[in-house]
Amino acid sequence: MDGPSSSKPRKLTGHELYRDVFKSPKFVVAPMVDQSELPWRILSRRYGAQLVYTPMINAKMFDSSHPTYKQLSFNTVFEEEGGPQDRPLIVQFCANDPETLLRAAKVVEPHCDAIDINFGCPQDIARRGHYGCYLQDDWDLVFRLIRILHENLTIPVTAKFRVFPSEEKTVEYAKMMERAGAQILTCHGRTREQKGHNTGLADWAKIRAVREAVSVPVFANGNILFHSDIQRCLDETGADAVMTAEGDLYNPTVLSSSSTPLPAEFSxxxxxxxxxxxxxxxxxxxxxxxxxxxxxxxxxxxxxxxxxxxxxxxxxxxxxxxxxxxxxxxxxxxxxxxxxxxxxxxxxxxxxxxxxxxxxxxxxxxxxxxxxxxxxxxxxxxLPHWLAQPYFRPPPIVQRVQKDDE
Structure with a gap:
């Protein structure tokens, strides 16, 4: 008599996840701290979002015995988060300890389609907590964070990261993440120094370089203000999908198209x-x-x-x-x-x-x-001030020092 099989079910590859579960989305809403929560995800889907992420969840706090943080971050009590109206869904964590990350991911594993690791947050809280883009200097840790989820979850792991000033280093970083087991890569075309008033423009050329260097699907993040930016981004980067954060926050219809029905209140x-x-x-x-x-x-x-x-x-x-x-x-x-x-x-x-x-x-x-x-x-x-519309920060002021030849 044969004993029980010890083999694990085959995990979906990135392209299978993208095609069969996500249905080949082009319009993706980014993970946003305190802003891509369940009601906003529902509203965004109503106006064209095909895939959404939860806000970034701190794995260490989620793994702790603090019930308030856990339920506000991802509430499993009422079975609405990760429920039928909240799919497809990727849950994002930030972390710097592989075992803690795995324990946190195991809690939400039955309620989502993939787990994403945040390697892109540039805020000071990420620097103090040693996570997000401040792990860019520790490639071994980045590899281990991805690998432990890849080897121990039944659903795929994905990763979101920021570029380096060097295109070559950006590409090598992305290839390392792919080797670790990341099945989808989201490349934010800004460096970790580009934030706040120094946000500036995302570098789509670096995103294209990543797309050409890896075999997994790539999402492009950055510079999406108007709907017309979406196709331009897809064309210039070759990415499989476009992710928007602030573009969606200020105008959730940015992802709408001619096939998106108008609300019943409008004809x-x-x-x-x-x-x-x-x-x-x-x-x-x-x-x-x-x-x-x-x-x-x-x-x-x-x-x-x-x-x-x-x-x-x-x-x-x-x-x-x-x-x-x-x-x-x-x-x-x-x-x-x-x-x-x-x-x-x-x-x-x-x-x-x-x-x-x-x-x-x-x-x-x-x-x-x-x-x-x-x-x-x-x-x-x-646009007229009664319409929801993109917010764009004034470009950074470049101080020019005029040389005095006299």
Missing amino acids: ESDRQNLSLPGEDSFYLPHPFLARQYLEIVKSLKTPTAPSAIKGHLFKLMRPALSIEKDLRDRLGMARGKSAGLIEEYEGIVEEMDKRMKDAMKKVEGQSLEELVKVDPATGLNV
């Missing part, structure tokens, strides 16, 4: 006035999107962190908050818990909606194209 005849010539996507009034987001929050049993809700409302309504300063102040001062706080947010959104509709009436009859202005510093389009 197909409205699509022309909500789109720009040459763009396949549409723009929606930010109070409408804010209201939809709050409705999703209320519909879920899974609690949403108040900081996440407030952060989303500030970003969505940013174009008008610099004008409607009293609403900005009300939003900033909003405090409380649960239903009472949501009601306060709803009141702010409703008042914003009234004011934006009044502003729209003043330009009734004009097309969206006629209302667009061009930002003199960047040359990019600025």
Whole structure:
């Protein structure tokens, strides 16, 4: 009589994961701390996102006995996170200890399609905690973090990283991750020094170099502000998909296309006035999107962190908050818990909606194209302030020292 088989089921390769589970996505929403939580993932999918990530979860804290952090990071109690409306899904962890990472990943393994390791966070908290892109100097540790998940999980491991100043070093780093077992690589085309006011542009050429050097699927991250940037990025990088972070946060319809249905509150005849010539996507009034987001929050049993809700409302309504300063102040001062706080947010959104509709009436009859202005510093389009739209930081000021020959 044969004994029980000790062989493990074959794990999906990167291309099988990309094709068979993710259904060959082109539009991906990035992992964002305190911002790619469940309600936002649902809203993003509604407007074209084909694959989403959780916010970055600290493996050490998740592995600890602190139940509050664990349930706010990935709540398994109500079976909504990782449930049918939350797939396909990648859960992202940051870590610097392989065993701790494995224990944390094992908890969420049944609730997602892959585990991603964050090797890209450039913030000071990552430097102090020794994770994210601050592991770039310890390739052996990076290899071991990927390898332990590759060898011990039933689902694939993926990795997200930032480039080095050197293209050659960037490529070697990516190839090392592939050897370790990463089945999909997301390449953020900025270095770890490019953050905050020094963010600058992502280097798509380095992403293309990575794509040409590895055999696993590659996602390109960086420089996605408008829908028209997506195809340009795919063409210039050769990537399998495009990932957006801030582009989605400020305008969740950035991934929408002509095949994305408009909400029931709008008719197909409205699509022309909500789109720009040459763009396949549409723009929606930010109070409408804010209201939809709050409705999703209320519909879920899974609690949403108040900081996440407030952060989303500030970003969505940013174009008008610099004008409607009293609403900005009300939003900033909003405090409380649960239903009472949501009601306060709803009141702010409703008042914003009234004011934006009044502003729209003043330009009734004009097309969206006629209302667009061009930002003199960047040359990019600025839409009417009642529409959700990308936020772009002013380019870094380069101080030029003029040599005095006299």
